[in-house]
Amino acid sequence: xxxxxxxxxxxxxxxxxxxxxxxxxxxxxxxxDRSRAYVEQRVRAGVLEHPTVELLRxxxxxxxxxxxxxxxxxxxxxxxxRRHRIDFADLTGKWITVYGQQEVVKDLxxxxxxTGAPILFEVEDVRVADVVTAxxxxxxxxxxxxxxxxxxxxxxxxxxxxxxxPSIPPSELQVHDREHPFAWLGVLAKxxxxxxxxxxxxxxxxxxxxxMRSPEVTRLYLQVPPDEDIAEWSxxxxxxxxxxxxxxxxxxxxxxxxxIEKSITGMRSFxxxxxRYGRLVLAGDAAHIVPPTGAKGMNLAIADVxxxxxxxxxxxxxxxxxxxxxxxxxCAQRVWRxxxxxxxxxxxxxxxxxxxxxxxxxxxxxxSFVVHSRAAATALAENYVxxxxxxxxxxxxx
Ligand SMILES: Cc1cc2nc3c(=O)[nH]c(=O)nc-3n(C[C@H](O)[C@H](O)[C@H](O)COP(=O)(O)OP(=O)(O)OC[C@H]3O[C@@H](n4cnc5c(N)ncnc54)[C@H](O)[C@@H]3O)c2cc1C
Numbered sequence: 001x002x003x004x005x006x007x008x009x010x011x012x013x014x015x016x017x018x019x020x021x022x023x024x025x026x027x028x029x030x031x032x033d034r035s036r037a038y039v040e041q042r043v044r045a046g047v048l049e050h051p052t053v054e055l056l057r058x059x060x061x062x063x064x065x066x067x068x069x070x071x072x073x074x075x076x077x078x079x080x081x082r083r084h085r086i087d088f089a090d091l092t093g094k095w096i097t098v099y100g101q102q103e104v105v106k107d108l109x110x111x112x113x114x115t116g117a118p119i120l121f122e123v124e125d126v127r128v129a130d131v132v133t134a135x136x137x138x139x140x141x142x143x144x145x146x147x148x149x150x151x152x153x154x155x156x157x158x159x160x161x162x163x164x165x166p167s168i169p170p171s172e173l174q175v176h177d178r179e180h181p182f183a184w185l186g187v188l189a190k191x192x193x194x195x196x197x198x199x200x201x202x203x204x205x206x207x208x209x210x211x212m213r214s215p216e217v218t219r220l221y222l223q224v225p226p227d228e229d230i231a232e233w234s235x236x237x238x239x240x241x242x243x244x245x246x247x248x249x250x251x252x253x254x255x256x257x258x259x260i261e262k263s264i265t266g267m268r269s270f271x272x273x274x275x276r277y278g279r280l281v282l283a284g285d286a287a288h289i290v291p292p293t294g295a296k297g298m299n300l301a302i303a304d305v306x307x308x309x310x311x312x313x314x315x316x317x318x319x320x321x322x323x324x325x326x327x328x329x330x331c332a333q334r335v336w337r338x339x340x341x342x343x344x345x346x347x348x349x350x351x352x353x354x355x356x357x358x359x360x361x362x363x364x365x366x367x368s369f370v371v372h373s374r375a376a377a378t379a380l381a382e383n384y385v386x387x388x389x390x391x392x393x394x395x396x397x398x
Contacts, residue, residue, distance in 0.1 A: 004027045005151055006031065006137070007029065008164055009030075010109065010121070011301070013284030014284075015112065016306075017308060018119075039105055039121075043101075046101060049384075050096065064103070070215075072197050075088065077202070077371050078199055079371065081247045083199065083247050091374070096295075128167045135151075136151060136279040138154055155305075157305070160286065165272060165286050174273045180267035182206070182223050182351075184292065187220045188262070192218075200349055205351070206224070207350045208246055222238070226266055226267070239256045283304040284305070291345075293345040293346040294344075300338050311323035311324045
């Protein structure tokens with residue numbers, strides 16, 4: 001089997017890349033080790049930045065999103081029970097779109113299969129070979145048969161636990177890894193949202209986030225210890241804790257309802273560099289993880305592949321690898337900007353076990369300034385709605 005780009009992983013990074021390449025006349029094969037039903041139902045992120053939606057729209061991928069997604073022109077921050085609003089539209093002229101990652105994935109899969117382009121689900125034993133040559137290959141088993149997919153470039157879009165990053169010799173990679181002293185208990189509930197915007201709540205008992213996925217479904221998060229056992233969290237306990245941490249004395253009503261899904265996700269900041277080894281290129285969670293407080297993971301994955309598509313197009317048209325050479329450094333500016341923003345949001349809003357009264361007062365002072373100063377609120381808003389895709393600071397040497 002032969003194609004121009006072998007894409008490992010049918011998450012947001014791999015699927016968006018396949019569409020960006022197709023728009024440039026470049027063939028690809030997407031390989032996914034899970035079933036189509038599994039990836040279409042996997043509940044994860046839900047906030048799309050302004051540039052993410054613009055990119056999808058430019059490629060004709062927003063037909064259902066434009067009908068069903070929720071547009072949020074601001075966000076609310078509750079400090080110990082009192083709400084404050086950050087008005088994105090006023091501060092930046094931009095906004096965010098709330099649409100579940102699984103809905104994005106469904107739309108991207110349907111649009112690709114409609115063109116007859118391949119996505120192979122439930123592939124097994126995926127391996128990359130000959131990556132330091134100009135003819136790398138992905139080897140895998142499909143429907144019981146071994147397959148060798150020869151290509152020009154392999155895009156490792158297989159997430160944090162995939163096989164692509166571990167295929168690169170550790171001596172070639174610089175790794176930054178930080179685990180945070182808390183996790184998020186995430187809940188999807190069949191309960192109508194009662195506000196039009198997300199509420200980020202800083203509370204002495206720990207952080208809580210009120211968000212939504214549709215007019216019928218709320219998405220709720222609670223900060224919990226990193227080793228928390230989900231079995232300890234009955235639905236009743238979840239609603240009681242949310243009632244305590246969310247600003248329910250401030251005219252806000254928390255409607256409860258059946259819990260459809262709940263899970264605990266650890267909090268991590270992780271970056272590897274470079275995001276390329278020979279003709280194997282990493283994108284999205286395969287190369288970096290951010291704590292979800294800034295709602296950036298999926299958006300950063302899509303920003304990576306917008307750079308990668310241009311680099312691959314240049315290689316395919318000219319045979320020149322210079323844009324592929326610059327790929328990692330081009331992405332790095334955004335990766336670290338997003339790391340910093342995600343860490344800043346996390347550090348302002350969570351309760352840290354090691355913090356003493358002094359540190360808690362500093363945290364409170366910073367958050368209060370953000371909600372009261374137009375300049376500080378603008379910095380939050382500008383990052384939250386998303387900085388323009390492409391190289392952030394073109395004048396800075398790679
Ligand atoms: C549990 C969880 C909850 C999250 N919640 C939020 C949130 O609330 N807000 C937020 O902003 N971000 C959230 N994120 C982050 C966000 O979902 C990710 O940043 C985003 O999915 C990155 O997209 P990706 O395409 O790079 O990776 P992924 O979405 O992980 O896609 C990788 C794909 O590769 C496939 N794959 C893996 N190994 C192989 C293999 N060997 N062969 C073939 N295919 C393979 C996987 O099945 C998957 O489909 C969450 C992440 C997780 C894990």
